[in-house]
Amino acid sequence: MQAQALLTALLLMAAFIHESAAIWCYRCTSATPGCADNFNWRGIGFLGEQCPETNDICVKVTERRGAKETITRDCLSALNFRTDIPADKYEGCRPAAKDVRLGHYVNHTIKEHDVKRDYFTETTFCFCFLDHRCNAASGLHHPSALAGAAVLLLLLLRSVIY
Template identity: 55%
Template sequence: MINDAYLSKMFKSILCISLFVGTLVQKGDALYCYRCNSNQPGCGTPFNWLWYWGETCPEYDDKCVKIIERKGAETVITRECLSAVRGFRTDIPADKYEGCRPAAKDVRLGHYVNNSIHQLDIYRNFYDEVTWCICYFDHRCNSASQTVLSMLTATAIIAIRLLV
């Protein structure tokens, strides 16, 4: 005869396995990111998610980015998909894992340009500080000021709690 403790432990194991597999099944889905600029209403600080519901990113393995550019007291925040800014931004950090990091320096930017119009900013050195925050585990994760706990980590914590 099967006792209740064995059935309870078996039920918890099946529940943990199904939760874990459920988080891995989403590989074919597109990632939703907020796509706006802080010059638009509701996209600055604080962020109003009711105005921007998020849009799908064009690539299947895309990442959400939040670019924070500071010049003195002025702050410009851009929320976008990484594939959308890859074409015109040369200061993308080489480390594209989750988290925030300073922008990369491109020493070749504007190297062969002789331009007398200073307002064009061909060297991209107008802003004093540029920070890139990259995330890809959760939908619409580029609204947070810090890295968001991933769904896989939350599932692992629940699974360990149920098994112990």
């Protein structure tokens, strides 16, 4: 009986943790109510979306110019058009990369196009991939779902053995 319970617990864990499942991220901008720095998932009305690629990363982009702040929460694959994404995409926050050749061959005077991406004076990318919907956090301090699954597995094993 104990072997059946152990096998059932392992099969349940394997069903929930598999490599092909993509991470879920919040996908909104600070123009959406509830998506600003004081994040409120009830304000945006959904619990996030599954990222299109299996090895995706959740990203929070904070762009500042003076007192104006714009926050974008999305999957990294949805932001791949940007040339200022830092090369280091490990967990944590980093300043944006500088592309000196950006807009080099563009010659027009329409400043609203922002072809050199220099409107914002400070841009920060925060990457996270250890937990679903982790781009809600302001400082990226959150418990990992893997640690929670390990505790659950230990509790199940303890109840089966004793």
